[in-house]
Amino acid sequence: MIRRRFLHALIGAYSLFALLPLFWMFYSSFKSNAEISQTPLSLPHSFDFRVFVDSWRVGGVGKYALNSVIATTASTVLVLVTASMAGFALSRLRFPGSRAVFLLFTLGLLLPIQSYFIMQNQEFDYLNLKDTRWALIIPYTAMGIPLAIWLIKSYIDSLPKELFEAARIDGSSDIQTYRFLMFPIIRPALVTVGIFSALGAWNEFLLALLYVQDESLKTIPTGLLSFSSKYATDYRMLFAALTMVTVPMIALYVGFNRQIVAGITQGAVKG
Amino acid sequence: MKPTSRLGVFILVAPAVLIYCFAVILPFIGTIALSFLRWNGFGSPTWAGLGNYSRALSDSIFRSTFSHVAIYIVATLILEVLLGLALAGFISSLKHSAFYRIALFVPVMLPMVVIAVLWRAIFNSDYGILNAILASLGLTKFQHIWLGDTKTALFAICFVSGWVFSGFYMAIFTAALNRLPTDVIESARLDGSGEMSIFTKIKIPMIRQVTSVAILICITGGLQGFDLFYVLTDGGPYHTTEVPTTFMVKSVFRDGEFGYGSALSIIVSVAGLAMAYLFNLWQKRTRVDVEY
Numbered sequence: 001m002i003r004r005r006f007l008h009a010l011i012g013a014y015s016l017f018a019l020l021p022l023f024w025m026f027y028s029s030f031k032s033n034a035e036i037s038q039t040p041l042s043l044p045h046s047f048d049f050r051v052f053v054d055s056w057r058v059g060g061v062g063k064y065a066l067n068s069v070i071a072t073t074a075s076t077v078l079v080l081v082t083a084s085m086a087g088f089a090l091s092r093l094r095f096p097g098s099r100a101v102f103l104l105f106t107l108g109l110l111l112p113i114q115s116y117f118i119m120q121n122q123e124f125d126y127l128n129l130k131d132t133r134w135a136l137i138i139p140y141t142a143m144g145i146p147l148a149i150w151l152i153k154s155y156i157d158s159l160p161k162e163l164f165e166a167a168r169i170d171g172s173s174d175i176q177t178y179r180f181l182m183f184p185i186i187r188p189a190l191v192t193v194g195i196f197s198a199l200g201a202w203n204e205f206l207l208a209l210l211y212v213q214d215e216s217l218k219t220i221p222t223g224l225l226s227f228s229s230k231y232a233t234d235y236r237m238l239f240a241a242l243t244m245v246t247v248p249m250i251a252l253y254v255g256f257n258r259q260i261v262a263g264i265t266q267g268a269v270k271g
Numbered sequence: 272m273k274p275t276s277r278l279g280v281f282i283l284v285a286p287a288v289l290i291y292c293f294a295v296i297l298p299f300i301g302t303i304a305l306s307f308l309r310w311n312g313f314g315s316p317t318w319a320g321l322g323n324y325s326r327a328l329s330d331s332i333f334r335s336t337f338s339h340v341a342i343y344i345v346a347t348l349i350l351e352v353l354l355g356l357a358l359a360g361f362i363s364s365l366k367h368s369a370f371y372r373i374a375l376f377v378p379v380m381l382p383m384v385v386i387a388v389l390w391r392a393i394f395n396s397d398y399g400i401l402n403a404i405l406a407s408l409g410l411t412k413f414q415h416i417w418l419g420d421t422k423t424a425l426f427a428i429c430f431v432s433g434w435v436f437s438g439f440y441m442a443i444f445t446a447a448l449n450r451l452p453t454d455v456i457e458s459a460r461l462d463g464s465g466e467m468s469i470f471t472k473i474k475i476p477m478i479r480q481v482t483s484v485a486i487l488i489c490i491t492g493g494l495q496g497f498d499l500f501y502v503l504t505d506g507g508p509y510h511t512t513e514v515p516t517t518f519m520v521k522s523v524f525r526d527g528e529f530g531y532g533s534a535l536s537i538i539v540s541v542a543g544l545a546m547a548y549l550f551n552l553w554q555k556r557t558r559v560d561v562e563y
Contacts (some may be wrong), residue, residue, distance in 0.1 A: 021400075104291075108321035118519075118529065120295075
């Protein structure tokens with residue numbers, strides 16, 4: 001009993017340590033700049049939500065969020081579609097070169113981004129892809145594909161063979177089997193892949209920093225960084241911006257925490 | 272019964288192969304090729320042979336990036352993996368632990384840049400709360416310009432990393448601990464073993480495989496670290512927090528040394544792969560199969 005109370009106190013304190021910085025960020029956006037610098041710890045006296053409107057509209061947080069939504073949605077949908085097609089073919093169909101194709105994708109699980117981003121930068125520069133939406137959608141899709149194929153292929157491998165044999169005997173073509181039979185039954189694998197690639201795209205920084213200089217196309221990580229240098233001394237604007245990009249994510253996370261934690265840990269452990 | 276058609280296979284496989292080769296495989300081959308050339312990004316490149324590689328090995332700043340990243344990896348193994356394991360052990364032994372599991376994972380969800388900007392504010396010497404908390408506790412002599420001091424900057428970064436990822440490893444270990452069969456643990460408990468010795472002598476050996484994956488993720492992830500370093504210190508002060516990736520990005524995108532930067536990137540990638548390979552070998556040789 002005493003032991004349990006002690007553990008609760010210990011972990012409770014650590015949880016507080018995990019949340020305190022976020023709490024400080026949140027309430028500081030209601031304080032004036034003078035209050036923030038003179039009494040950093042004090043709580044706000046009043047709640048004025050206009051600062052959120054300002055940083056969303058004037059500061060451009062809304063624009064960055066929209067760009068992040070576009071890049072994340074487009075790349076995640078592309079990963080899900082292309083990887084489920086290829087994963088299905090690699091798992092269930094026999095064709096010449098299938099082993100080589102699978103090995104090629106396995107190589108992608110091993111290659112860190114450092115091993116190719118310099119030349120990718122040159123390639124995108126040469127093809128005038130930089131400062132377009134494709135500059136992020138293409139690499140985010142390509143980086144998500146190897147793990148996605150791996151997860152989807154092993155999921156289909158674990159399904160009973162008869163399922164697919166039956167469809168084939170009924171005369172359905174491979175593409176029909178993919179669309180009408182497989183897509184619905186691999187949903188659990190798609191959820192994991194989707195969560196993992198969406199978060200990867202949402203949080204990606206290095207490529208976004210190199211490929212997008214245009215303010216109107218920046219995503220949340222790079223946009224927030226330029227916001228933080230533009231409003232370096234306007235602390236409350238900075239805290240408001242930080243709050244606005246974190247609170248929706250935390251809300252989303254609390255709502256779907258089971259799936260999200262499973263998606264992230266499974267993706268990381270299997271990759 | 273319909274046979275597999277060539278066209279069907281092509282339609283299914285081609286999109287993934289094309290996007291992936293275009294954005295990963297081709298640039299990867301190109302980076303290897305570029306690492307043997309001298310090129311400033313304009314004009315025609317000249318052959319350098321192994322020149323870039325020998326220059327990298329004698330570059331004292333580049334070499335120092337490896338000791339910084341080694342310190343970072345050791346620190347994060349303790350602050351993330353070990354702490355995560357301890358937290359998971361505590362949490363899995365409590366009945367009402369949902370709040371802790373959710374709270375500790377919150378930082379993992381957020382973009383690293385957002386976290387870095389927030390912690391830059393926390394460390395700030397004018398309005399940051401860290402110095403303010405120290406002052407309110409009467410510990411003014413421990414106040415620091417955390418990110419601007421060569422003695423504290425690297426440790427400050429390790430600390431932030433621990434703040435984020437201890438929850439991540441906690442989640443991995445909690446999932447593994449909850450999957451363990453209960454009969455072995457029950458019988459140990461009936462034999463009169465204490466909770467602590469059940470945890471260290473039975474549970475930890477049983478989740479060995481998960482632990483080794485966690486260590487591997489921590490090492491390879493650490494070697495690739497960029498976001499926190501770039502935003503918090505950008506390698507400063509005086510290159511004391513310079514890591515391979517920040518240095519590589521500077522040599523290419525600030526100094527325009529494309530060939531040299533590529534050689535650095537190949538060295539770092541090979542180092543990462545070699546470490547993962549050696550770690551796996553070592554794991555295989557020392558693995559003791561636990562029966563359950």
